[in-house]
Amino acid sequence: MSAKRDISVLVQRTLRTVRNFLLSPKSREFLIFLFFLVVAFFFWMLQKLNDTYEMELAIPVRMENVPDNVVMTMPPPASVRVQVKDRGTVLINYMLGRSFYPLPLDFGELENESGRIRVESSSFQKMVTSQLMNTTQVGAIRPYAFDIVYTRGKAKRVPVVVQSKVTTEKQYYISEMHVSPDSILVYAPEEILDTLTAVYTKSFACTQVDDTIRRHEILAPVFGAKFVPEGVDVEICTDMYTEKKLEIPIHPVNFPADKMLKTFPSKVSLTFQVGLAHFKSVTENDFLITVTYDELLKCNSDKYRVKLKSFPNNVSYIRIDPPEVDFIIEQVNTFETP
Template sequence: MDSVQFKKYYTTVKNFLLGPKNKEFLIFLFFFFVSAAFWLLQSLNETFDVELKVPLKLENVPSDVVITSDLPSDLNVMVRDKGTVLVRYIYGTEQVPVRVDYKDYDKGNASGRVSVTLLDVQKKVQAQLLSSTRIVSLKPDTLEFFFNKGARKKVPVKLAGVVETSPEYYLQRVEFTPDSVEVLAPSAILDTITEAFITPVYFSDLSANEKTISMLRPVRGAKFIPDQVEMNVMIDLYTEKTVEVPVFGVNFPGSKDLRTFPSKVKVTFRVGMSRFKEITADDFVLAVTYEELMKNRSPKIQLHLKSMPSGVSNVRIDPSEVDYLIEQVQEENE
C-alpha cells in the first residue's frame, strides 16, 4: 500500500468514526468501560470464598514398602480473602504441592493403615498463602494411606454387572486374561479378599462376541497387580436338535421288567451351535421307577427326564406319555 492509498484509507476511517452518530457511540463506549473498570475495582475489594486445588504428595517411602492405597492427589481448599488477593491465587502461579513425609508417620504400625493429621496439612497449606487469607475448610476431611511390607496372594477375577444376549443367542462364557491377579494389602484386609471383581459392566441384546478392557473394582487399602484385565464375552447361536432316547425301568424286582410302547421317544432341545455334535442321546436319561408305576392308575405313564446335559434348554419329549406293560421275567432255573 503506497502513501496515497494509506492516506485515503486513513481519511475514510477517521470520517467514519468521527461522524455525528459514531462519535456519540464512541463516547458511550468510553464511559461504559470506565464504569465497568470502577465496578470491577469495587468488587475486588470485597471478601469472597474460593475453592483452590492444592497438590498432595507422599514422599520418602522406603523401597521395601508398597503403598496399596495412596493419599488423594489433590486437596480442595476453601479460602476466604479480598478479590484482589484471590485473583492472584486463581490466575497466578500453580500451587506448590503439600508434601507428607512417610517417615513422620512410620511408628511401626502393624495394621498397615496410617492417618495423616489434618492440622499438620493445614499448616503447610497456610504457609503458601498470604497472612490475610483464611482457610475455611479442607476436603477430604480424612487423610489416610495404606501400606504393605510383603503380604500378598492370588485371587480369581470375577464378573460384576449384567450380560444379556438377543433372544436367538445365549451367553456361552466370559473369559478374563489374566484370570487371576495378585493382591497386596495389610493382613487384616488381605484376609477378607477372596475375589477381584471388575467394575460393573452392562451389555444388552448382544449378537456378537465382545472384547474389552475392564478395570478392577478398587478396594480401600488394597492394590491389585495388574489393576485391569481383558474381558472376552463369548456368545453362541441357538439351534434345535432331536435325538431318540430309550425309556428305562428303575428299581424293578429281578422277576419283573418294563416294556413301553414305543420303546424310544424323541427328545427335542435347544443347544448352541458349538455343542451341536457334542450332545447325543446318551446324555439324556428317561427312567420310570417301579414305585411310580405301582401308584399309577392309568394305562399310560407320563415321561420325565431324570438327567440331561448342561447347556440345553426348551427340552420337549414326544410323545410325552407312553403305554407300558410290566412283564414277568422267567427265572433261568425254571
C-alpha cells in the same frame, strides 16, 4: 412443483436483497465502521493483557515409591492450588497451553513409625517456581499443610465377582464370562481382611448384545483396603441358540430278573435348544430316561409319563415326544442250571 418454485423465488429474492444491501453506500460505511471497531477492540485487548492480574493454578501431587503392603487411609490431595501473579498474556498461556508436572512425594523419604506424615505446602515452593515463567510471582499455596495417614496391612487373595446386567439379542445367550485376573491381592488391616470374602467390580450394564464384549472394569473400593491390581479385564462371550433333536431310549431300573419291560415306542424324541458351540458335543449319552419297577406298579393305567432324569447344563427348552408311552411288563421264564 408449485412449492419448489415458491422456495426458489424466495431464495432468489433474498439473495438479491442481500447483494443490493452490500453494494449500497450505507453498507460500505457500515463495513468500514465494523472493520475499525474490530481493530480498536484488538488493540484494547493487547493493552489490557499487558496489565498485571492474579489467578490460581492447580498443580497435581503424586505419591511415589509406595510399597504394595502400604494402605493410604488418608491419601494426599490430588492437587494443590497455587496463587500466581503476572501479565495477562502469561496467565492465558498457563490457562490454555501449559501443563504442569506432578509434584512428587517420595514415600521412602517421608515414612515414619507413627504412620502419619505431615507435609507443609511451602516445601513445594522451589518445584512450583521451576515450572513457571521468571516473571511470575508465586503467592500462597493451598492447602498450607496436609496429613498423609497410612498403615502397613497384611495380604489376602480374594476372588473377583463381576457385577453386571447383560441382556442379549433374541436367539443369543451368554455362553461364558472370563475375568482376568480372577482373584487379586488385598492389603488391609487384619480386622478388614477377616470380613472380606470377595471383591466386586463396579456395576455396569450392556443391552442387545450379540457378540463378544471386552471391558476393563475398576473394582469397587473398600475403605481402608488396597487392591493389587485395581482393575480386571472382563470378557463376556455370546453364542447363538439352535435346535437339535435326538432319539433317547427308555431304561428300566430295579426290575426283577423274571420281569421284562416293553414300551411303545421304545425311544422318545427330545427336541431342545443348544448353543452352536456345543451342538456337536451334545449326544444321546448325555441324556438319561429311566423308569423303575415300583413306579409302574403304582401306575393306575397302561400309560407312563416319561421323566427325564438327567441332561447337560448347556441345553434348555427340552420337549419330549411323545410325553407318554404305552408299556407292558412281561413274565420271563427262567431255568436253573442243574
